[in-house]
Amino acid sequence: MSPPHLSRFEPPNPDDLGGIYANVNGAPVPNPSAYQRIGPSGPVLLQDTHLIELLSHFNRERIPERTVHSKGSGAHGVFRCSKSISDISMAKIFGTVGKECPLTVRFSTVGGEAGSSDLARSPRGFSIKLKTEEGNLDWVFLNSPVFFIRDPPKFVYINHVTKRDPMTNLTIDDDSTMLWDFFGQNPETNHQVVHLFGDRGIPQGWRHMNGYSCHTYKFYTADGRWRYVQIHMKSKQGVKTFTSQEAASLSPDWAQNDLFQAISRGDFPKWEIGYQSMTQEEALSSGINVFDMTKTWPHAKYPITWFGEMELNKNATNYFAEVEQAAFAPSNLISGWAPSADPVLQARLFGYPDAARYRLGVNWQQIPVNRPMVPYGFDNFHRDGAGVMDDQGARPNYPGDVAPLTYAAPPADFSKIYSDYTGSAVNAISTVTSDDFKEARNLYRNIMQPDARERLVNNVASSMKKVRKREQEKVWTKAMAVWKQVDDELAQKILKQLA
Ligand code: HEM
Numbered sequence: 001m002s003p004p005h006l007s008r009f010e011p012p013n014p015d016d017l018g019g020i021y022a023n024v025n026g027a028p029v030p031n032p033s034a035y036q037r038i039g040p041s042g043p044v045l046l047q048d049t050h051l052i053e054l055l056s057h058f059n060r061e062r063i064p065e066r067t068v069h070s071k072g073s074g075a076h077g078v079f080r081c082s083k084s085i086s087d088i089s090m091a092k093i094f095g096t097v098g099k100e101c102p103l104t105v106r107f108s109t110v111g112g113e114a115g116s117s118d119l120a121r122s123p124r125g126f127s128i129k130l131k132t133e134e135g136n137l138d139w140v141f142l143n144s145p146v147f148f149i150r151d152p153p154k155f156v157y158i159n160h161v162t163k164r165d166p167m168t169n170l171t172i173d174d175d176s177t178m179l180w181d182f183f184g185q186n187p188e189t190n191h192q193v194v195h196l197f198g199d200r201g202i203p204q205g206w207r208h209m210n211g212y213s214c215h216t217y218k219f220y221t222a223d224g225r226w227r228y229v230q231i232h233m234k235s236k237q238g239v240k241t242f243t244s245q246e247a248a249s250l251s252p253d254w255a256q257n258d259l260f261q262a263i264s265r266g267d268f269p270k271w272e273i274g275y276q277s278m279t280q281e282e283a284l285s286s287g288i289n290v291f292d293m294t295k296t297w298p299h300a301k302y303p304i305t306w307f308g309e310m311e312l313n314k315n316a317t318n319y320f321a322e323v324e325q326a327a328f329a330p331s332n333l334i335s336g337w338a339p340s341a342d343p344v345l346q347a348r349l350f351g352y353p354d355a356a357r358y359r360l361g362v363n364w365q366q367i368p369v370n371r372p373m374v375p376y377g378f379d380n381f382h383r384d385g386a387g388v389m390d391d392q393g394a395r396p397n398y399p400g401d402v403a404p405l406t407y408a409a410p411p412a413d414f415s416k417i418y419s420d421y422t423g424s425a426v427n428a429i430s431t432v433t434s435d436d437f438k439e440a441r442n443l444y445r446n447i448m449q450p451d452a453r454e455r456l457v458n459n460v461a462s463s464m465k466k467v468r469k470r471e472q473e474k475v476w477t478k479a480m481a482v483w484k485q486v487d488d489e490l491a492q493k494i495l496k497q498l499a
Helices: 049-059 153-160 177-185 187-197 244-248 254-264 280-285 319-324 343-360 434-447 450-464 469-486 488-498
Strands: 072-081 100-109 124-132 135-142 217-220 226-235 270-278 305-315 337-339
Touching (some): 072 254, 177 469, 187 450, 244 450
Antiparallel strands (some): 072 305, 100 124, 217 337
16 A cells, blocks of 8 residues: 555635536536526426535535534644653653654544534544554544443443433433432442532633553553553643633634644644553552552653654544544554553453544555555455555455465564463443542642632532433432542532532
8 A cells, every 4th residue: 555645635726726617427517506407497406416516425425423522623733752761661652862753633522423522522523543654543533531431331330321312302401410410320430520610620622631551551562571651642732621611701712723824823732641551560569450440540640751742733634534534543552562461451342443443444554544654565364345546456355375465574473562460251331439538539629729629619510510300309419428538528519519
């Protein structure tokens, strides 16, 4: 396959936008608004291919919006390595200071529909497709260091409860019954809920937020040495947020416009990229479950090593082609970077490519914005399916001697890299202990200023008031039991507002 050139995403030359108007078979059509009919008052003809193509293509302009993270914005840019980390990862892109690769980013809110506000109170998606010389590495991150849940089936439920209620068909802005019911039933969500209803719940657009892998990944070297890592992306623009009132008074496309305008005027947003790391031994003695994404790793004990920078310097020329058709998958990995056993991450390795196959078709990685940009030709035994662009010509579609492919050597000894997996199959589900409330309590008591604490209480109470009257007593009782475990004073303040 020939790698597509970046110029695919150069803004079009305004003098170059014209062409000969034609049907999709290339046959010129004299008038785009004319149609064929019998005389000035007769019926329209089925032979009018131009009109039929126009109507039928229009009917197929929409593809399914993402089930989650439907509202978003994207841009293109570059990754630059600022510190070699070749001692712990064999990925070439991170091995030499100054090495660069092109990338595409998509920021998003989570629960809202494609037309909803990009200033909603919601976690923010922070997806990056790094087109490295060794293949695509997708980072599908968030703007908070933790996630609501740590048992993969609950992903579906936490997302269902932020969607429209099946009966009232209202969003959580008007009917929050399901949201607070879920919170009461699943107390491990408390840490992310405090983030969400606190000041960082509404970032001031996409440029003023940090990014976090949330999950633990593994870095590894060619000789099979590996470490657990978590990735951090720090906004060089600084973190800024809106209050609920400010956000409500602004356009639902405020963040889209802010990013587009900034890039257009050459004010390119940048993020520093770093990792925290632990060896397996450190992880075992740390008292931290590195596979529990409701928790963070203390920075004092596990400091961040900064190794790269991301700069966004190019707007999409065509939003649909370059952002809506962009699809990110945590399963897109390169040598030197492996998944950990975090069960939520493991589920995601399946979830995203499956979503892309449904949303964009089986050949989604051949769409220009998703195509790898490796310097070598590459082939495989996938064939056909809707929308093939790289048909692989006459190459036989099985491993054989007719036209043998070249097989790379294994990058490292995987029996070493996955040596931390032991045991036999169990039906797993996590239990909630007092440990699960510590981080949110610390956030509330020691990190938030008094005015931020007050805004948290107001935001929580005004959302909890949107629980349907009939359900209020039972939903509030369970939710308040969780708040009490986070912090009694916080619970009392919320309760006072609900009274
Ligand atoms: C079991 C857990 C999860 C599953 C099954 C899951 C699944 C999905 C699916 C199906 C999409 C839509 C993809 C598309 O249509 O192209 C999506 C979007 C997204 N998810 Fe998750 N997700 C999970 C947890 C998480 C977590 C923990 C994070 C972050 C750490 C995350 C970050 C994102 C982001 C950033 C997007 C937007 C991608 C884009 O911009 O296209 N998700 N998720």
